[in-house]
Amino acid sequence: MAGRHLSRRRQRAHDLDSERVLIEVEDLTKNYGSTVAVDHLSFDVRPGMVTGFLGPNGSGKSTTMRMILGLDRPDGGHVTVAGRRYGDLPWPLREVGGLLEAKSVHPGRTAYNHLLALAQTNGISRARIAEVLELVGLTGVARKRAGTFSLGMGQRLGIAAALLGDPGVLLFDEPVNGLDPEGIRWVRLLLKHLASEGRTVLVSSHLMSEMAVTADHVVVIGKGRLIAQATIGDFLGASSNSHVKVRSPQSDALAAVIVSSGGKIARMGDGALEVSGLSAADIGDLAATRGYALHELSPQTASLEEAFMELTDESVEYRGARSGES
Amino acid sequence: MTIAETGRRGDDRWAGRGQPPPGHYGPIQLIASEWTKLRTVRSTIWTLVVTVAAVIGIGALATAVTAAHWRSGGIADHIGFDPTARSLAGLFLGQISIGVLGVLTMSAEYSTGTIRSTLAAAPNRPLVLACKALVFGAVALVTSEVITFAAFLLGQDLLKGTTPYASLGQPGVLRAVAGAGLVLTVVGLFALALATIIRHTAGAIAAYVGVMLVLPLILQAFPVSFQHGVIKFLPLVIAENMTATRPAVTDFGGAVLFSPWVGFLILCCYTLALLAIGATVLTRRDA
Numbered sequence: 001m002a003g004r005h006l007s008r009r010r011q012r013a014h015d016l017d018s019e020r021v022l023i024e025v026e027d028l029t030k031n032y033g034s035t036v037a038v039d040h041l042s043f044d045v046r047p048g049m050v051t052g053f054l055g056p057n058g059s060g061k062s063t064t065m066r067m068i069l070g071l072d073r074p075d076g077g078h079v080t081v082a083g084r085r086y087g088d089l090p091w092p093l094r095e096v097g098g099l100l101e102a103k104s105v106h107p108g109r110t111a112y113n114h115l116l117a118l119a120q121t122n123g124i125s126r127a128r129i130a131e132v133l134e135l136v137g138l139t140g141v142a143r144k145r146a147g148t149f150s151l152g153m154g155q156r157l158g159i160a161a162a163l164l165g166d167p168g169v170l171l172f173d174e175p176v177n178g179l180d181p182e183g184i185r186w187v188r189l190l191l192k193h194l195a196s197e198g199r200t201v202l203v204s205s206h207l208m209s210e211m212a213v214t215a216d217h218v219v220v221i222g223k224g225r226l227i228a229q230a231t232i233g234d235f236l237g238a239s240s241n242s243h244v245k246v247r248s249p250q251s252d253a254l255a256a257v258i259v260s261s262g263g264k265i266a267r268m269g270d271g272a273l274e275v276s277g278l279s280a281a282d283i284g285d286l287a288a289t290r291g292y293a294l295h296e297l298s299p300q301t302a303s304l305e306e307a308f309m310e311l312t313d314e315s316v317e318y319r320g321a322r323s324g325e326s
Numbered sequence: 327m328t329i330a331e332t333g334r335r336g337d338d339r340w341a342g343r344g345q346p347p348p349g350h351y352g353p354i355q356l357i358a359s360e361w362t363k364l365r366t367v368r369s370t371i372w373t374l375v376v377t378v379a380a381v382i383g384i385g386a387l388a389t390a391v392t393a394a395h396w397r398s399g400g401i402a403d404h405i406g407f408d409p410t411a412r413s414l415a416g417l418f419l420g421q422i423s424i425g426v427l428g429v430l431t432m433s434a435e436y437s438t439g440t441i442r443s444t445l446a447a448a449p450n451r452p453l454v455l456a457c458k459a460l461v462f463g464a465v466a467l468v469t470s471e472v473i474t475f476a477a478f479l480l481g482q483d484l485l486k487g488t489t490p491y492a493s494l495g496q497p498g499v500l501r502a503v504a505g506a507g508l509v510l511t512v513v514g515l516f517a518l519a520l521a522t523i524i525r526h527t528a529g530a531i532a533a534y535v536g537v538m539l540v541l542p543l544i545l546q547a548f549p550v551s552f553q554h555g556v557i558k559f560l561p562l563v564i565a566e567n568m569t570a571t572r573p574a575v576t577d578f579g580g581a582v583l584f585s586p587w588v589g590f591l592i593l594c595c596y597t598l599a600l601l602a603i604g605a606t607v608l609t610r611r612d613a
């Protein structure tokens with residue numbers, strides 16, 4: 001895109017789409033009085049996939065998203081969207097669309113007029129308003145006042161507003177909140193679809209289970225600090241909760257070798273070993289060099305939920321100890 | 327369930343969407359948007375209806391009562407009678423209702439949370455405030471001028487026959503009638519600026535009513551010499567002086583007031599100062 005600047009750090013990777021950074025958060029800090037809402041947070045978000053923004057309630061997700069949209073002023077660090085400070089975007093809605101956590105619709109205004117007022121700020125056509133209303137399924141109630149809408153319809157209106165400028169970068173703060181199962185499914189599909197079109201999609205949630213089925217990549221925060229930034233697969237693998245289940249007739253001897261190679265053992269009731277700290281390949285190699293038989297060698301991945309609980313628990317106990325790891 | 331096309335792009339990579347227009351968003355876009363926002367909520371219609379009813383209705387009532395009681399009235403009622411000011415008696419209430427509209431134009435953005443979508447769409451906050459004030463000011467000016475002239479013409483018609491009445495050609499009359507509309511507009515903007523600073527509907531209305539109506543009452547608790555020194559700076563006094571054809575000295579016990587236009591200029595300065603403060607805090611604070 002013309003006029004889109006990439007940071008110097010990313011310049012070399014410019015030609016690779018997946019290497020382009022569309023949202024760059026650097027050392028971002030925000031305090032509300034004595035509350036540290038966001039604490040030296042850095043991460044970046046790339047196009048073409050859904051990036052989940054995860055953290056328990058109060059971990060600073062909404063605050064971070066408001067800072068990305070230029071609504072809250074950071075106390076430290078900075079953030080760029082599409083290579084610019086948000087305030088420098090010539091047509092913000094055509095670059096970035098945001099669905100905020102808190103409702104931002106006048107209950108007395110119709111859905112159509114709400115979108116019209118927004119569209120006009122960025123010179124967006126009325127045809128596009130009809131398009132997004134159709135897309136979110138609100139065409140039939142476009143002339144109804146937003147105050148009469150259900151939670152789900154309100155959420156759809158918010159999504160329509162985010163899509164209004166056909167932007168390349170989309171931020172959704174807890175988009176499935178208050179939706180029924182059908183609505184949740186619809187949002188999931190929409191997010192994936194938007195990402196498949198090459199857009200940059202950042203979606204926050206405090207529910208791991210939600211992200212497990214939606215996100216390709218995750219940025220996990222706790223108490224305003226980065227805990228992990230990784231693909232979902234790596235994120236699960238990095239968790240100490242993942243382990244390898246091993247069965248061997250020479251179980252005791254194998255256990256001793258594993259421990260001396262830095263692995264940790266937990267013995268299962270049925271005689272199997274639960275090994276953490278070594279990969280299945282490492283264990284297989286160890287067994288082969290000693291000539292031990294293996295009856296089972298199976299990597300067990302923690303559920304995303306477990307990994308999340310573990311990581312965020314840690315951030316509570318030893319704040320930031322794992323900061324920056326992925 | 328399928329997802330329809332989300333954009334106008336043609337290929338798989340989001341890149342082929344329609345080119346944005348050259349330049350960047352600016353006053354033209356924001357004025358159009360603010361006009362949409364103002365005209366699409368019921369509170370605008372209602373506060374304007376109340377303003378129209380107050381200014382025309384009370385003006386008509388005041389002049390009709392004056393006409394009916396003129397002959398039975400004493401000399402005290404006849405001396406210093408200002409038919410123009412009498413027909414604009416509804417201004418007092420009109421200032422309140424136009425102020426409420428001014429407050430709501432801004433405070434509704436905060437109470438409904440639309441301030442966030444507004445500022446995400448247009449991050450230049452002083453420009454947003456300027457366009458909002460411009461649109462509100464234009465609506466307030468047109469409405470106010472129409473109703474002050476209507477109140478004047480209707481009022482004079484009701485006075486005609488029994489009492490002295492005014493015509494626009496007489497000294498000071500045109501200034502008073504047109505000035506009444508200007509005053510309504512500027513105090514409405516004053517209220518909008520207060521709401522930008524205070525951000526809460528009730529708080530901003532209280533502050534506005536306090537400055538307009540309560541301040542003069544509080545002043546009466548002070549020594550007369552002090553009152554005479556500061557009374558000419560009060561918005562309400564400036565407004566009354568602007569909308570009368572002769573200095574309203576009787577109400578203020580001989581205090582020397584500014585000339586109508588100088589007073590009006592001071593009122594404009596208050597409003598501009600408040601708008602400047604509003605723009606500053608709007609920029610500094612989190613949305």
Ligand SMILES: Nc1ncnc2c1ncn2[C@@H]1O[C@H](COP(=O)(O)OP(=O)(O)O)[C@@H](O)[C@H]1O
Pocket residue numbers: 032035036037055056057058059060061062063064
């Ligand atoms: N406007 C605000 N004023 C004061 N404190 C705030 C404000 N917004 C957020 N916080 C505080 O900042 C922290 C992070 O909040 P938030 O960003 O909403 O977290 P999340 O979206 O992850 O639930 C919380 O402790 C919250 O109470």
Ligand SMILES: [Mg+2]
Pocket residue numbers: 058061062063101173174
């Ligand atoms: Mg939140």
